[in-house]
Amino acid sequence: MVKPERKVLKQWLAEHADEAAGFLSRLIKAASTAGREKEAQELMAEKFRHLGMAVDTWVQGGDDLFNHPHFCSPRTDFIDSPNVVGTLQGTGGGRSLIINGHIDVVPPGEDAAWERSPWSGYVGDGRVYGRGATDMKGGTLSALLAVEALHSLGVKLKGDIILASVVEEESGGSGTLASILRGYKADGAFIPEPSEMVIYPQQQGSMWFRMAVKGRVAHGGTRYLGVSAIENAILVINQVRELEQERNARLADEPLYHGVPIPVPINIGKIAGGSWPSSVPDLVTLEGRMGVAPGENMADARRELEQSMSLLGAKDEWFREHPVQLEWFGARWLPGGIGLDHPLMNALTDAYRLVKNAKPEIKASPWGTDGGLLTQVGGVPTVVFGPGVTAAAHYPNEYIEMKNVLDAAEIFALAIMEWCGVE
Amino acid sequence: MVKPERKVLKQWLAEHADEAAGFLSRLIKAASTAGREKEAQELMAEKFRHLGMAVDTWVQGGDDLFNHPHFCSPRTDFIDSPNVVGTLQGTGGGRSLIINGHIDVVPPGEDAAWERSPWSGYVGDGRVYGRGATDMKGGTLSALLAVEALHSLGVKLKGDIILASVVEEESGGSGTLASILRGYKADGAFIPEPSEMVIYPQQQGSMWFRMAVKGRVAHGGTRYLGVSAIENAILVINQVRELEQERNARLADEPLYHGVPIPVPINIGKIAGGSWPSSVPDLVTLEGRMGVAPGENMADARRELEQSMSLLGAKDEWFREHPVQLEWFGARWLPGGIGLDHPLMNALTDAYRLVKNAKPEIKASPWGTDGGLLTQVGGVPTVVFGPGVTAAAHYPNEYIEMKNVLDAAEIFALAIMEWCGVE
Structure with a gap:
């Protein structure tokens, strides 16, 4: 099948919005603070398998990682903090793409500051609530939805898609470093961190x-x-x-x-x-x-x-x-960046224009992400773009708007087809 | 007996210096931080009885105290923190004098910062070491020595001498307030806080x-x-x-x-x-x-x-x-003060000149004492003067020079005779 019509893609996403919110809710309930990411990662692995991906789950470690000049973590034991990578091999001849999302969330702080439990995963008013909703499980959900939509609609991509669900971003990115050292590299990468639908080709x-x-x-x-x-x-x-x-x-x-x-x-x-x-x-x-x-x-x-x-x-x-x-x-967090005229930027900005019918805002991020490691250590050109709201990240009553999750998913789907190529 | 010759007084003090250092050492070992002043107060009561004084030991409390506008303490239970007052009645016709010393000491802080235990009471090199040595058990010792010397040399004072060993100075003076409310007032008062032999007629x-x-x-x-x-x-x-x-x-x-x-x-x-x-x-x-x-x-x-x-x-x-x-x-701590020309000042400065053969330094104190309560609440004109060194107070390796203790004792003895009058 060639590219689906846009309205078919849109309709698929709309029809699966509730199911997607439910999955995000389960991810939030898994309460994946540093040191206890296992349950959430099992949900991710199950989802990858459902998408027909080859799944690689491993516990990071070893001298290569611990002695790496860019290893930065207060921990050396990651037994309950596996990384999970799902790979969907392309039919060949296309550009490969990593979509990198961190599964770890920052501690919720005082429960009293939250209207509902930080781990409620409450769905209502078009939003999903809880620690990690915006930073960045909601962003990861956009990427999952994009890949699932293309998979369900029978799209055959030429380039590989690599979904990396990593730990330890909030402590300096050792999960992504471990993923790079394990060999996960690609021609480009997206990181759906909470950019408020702004495109960040460069990251502080x-x-x-x-x-x-x-x-x-x-x-x-x-x-x-x-x-x-x-x-x-x-x-x-x-x-x-x-x-x-x-x-x-x-x-x-x-x-x-x-x-x-x-x-x-x-x-x-x-x-x-x-x-x-x-x-x-x-x-x-x-x-x-x-x-x-x-x-x-x-x-x-x-x-x-x-x-x-x-x-x-x-x-x-x-x-x-x-x-x-x-x-x-x-x-x-290492800084990172690619040129504004990089083809990966074209793929993303073209998709944005189509979906949002507007010119995207393009800025440098005011904070670090795993993008610095991907570009500087992995040599993978990386763009940060996601549906979350910066101001909701790390604060009580964190939430994400499902409307933005779906918009980002549609943008990712179009950008993926453009970047990886379609049979 | 009339006033002893000065050299007799000096000799008595010199002969009793070691015994006095030993008593100070015992006082320090009693470790009278707030809430556990009882053991040290028992030593004081014993000393007062030895001097032929009427001894009043009581645990402060009651609505008069707790509801007093100048009551200031984090505590309301003083069961192990009695006040002790010794009174030596005069033969009549003289001015009465309170010598007020607080028995409570501030916590020693980290043991590691001390060369010896804060409660060692170590005697050596002409010094006595430990928490409270300078603030203000060494000062209290000067007053005790003065009264003991006069007692031993058979001096009959006209005015009453009231030695008040109070608790809670370091927390705002509720011990002295309780002593005033119990009726202990006089025509004048000395407080031998660590003034470095400077005379403080006024106190911040x-x-x-x-x-x-x-x-x-x-x-x-x-x-x-x-x-x-x-x-x-x-x-x-x-x-x-x-x-x-x-x-x-x-x-x-x-x-x-x-x-x-x-x-x-x-x-x-x-x-x-x-x-x-x-x-x-x-x-x-x-x-x-x-x-x-x-x-x-x-x-x-x-x-x-x-x-x-x-x-x-x-x-x-x-x-x-x-x-x-x-x-x-x-x-x-309430501020307090009397005029420089007050007779109590004359008694003290004259004594200082005789003993030290020099003009005393007269200043306002840079810190609060129980003097504010004595003057403002008790109406008792008060001067602060003592042998301790401000810089040693509240810090590790606190000590006092016995030479200064003896000088202050001699000054107090002369001033007491001048103030109270001698038969």
């Missing part, structure tokens, strides 16, 4: 840092005999702001960041210091996230923050003798 | 505050969509600095604060906010201590900080809609 990377800022203790009544680590932390934060301005001034003419106030922010997310109201605090710890521009090298960005902190010594004698202790810790 | 008060500073959460990659509570906290801290300058400018010509960079500081001692490196923090909590000038009303000082916070709204729209939530919590 990021990394976390911790700064220890020193002071000297004294009684609060003679605070002039001490040195406040809180006041020193303010100098450090101001220095970070200066560096942020400098780094972002370079991106002022970058079209993909047009209108974005701070393309690659340096966020100070946590502060803690002092132990007694009437003592001068002698230590403040800051924790933050440094954005890395799509074309930037992580090591260069790290060096910039380190140098910026060493500049403090020239401004203030205290910092010459008590330099800020800067540590890179926790998660990091 | 202080109170603790907590501020909740709001922000609006966002992902760190789009931090411009949020409002950082950390950046707002910096505005709050700057506002506090402005108020501190204003308040201290008023004290610029105050002779007791001559040369003190910031007479009544507002110390920010603790900061905590944010929960994730890559989120914009939506709440920062600040905790601090506001110094209250000796002549100042606590309520006026409170109002000044409250008004200063409300001024933020005029400077920044965010604070109009999200005012700083200011709360007064924890401990507070």
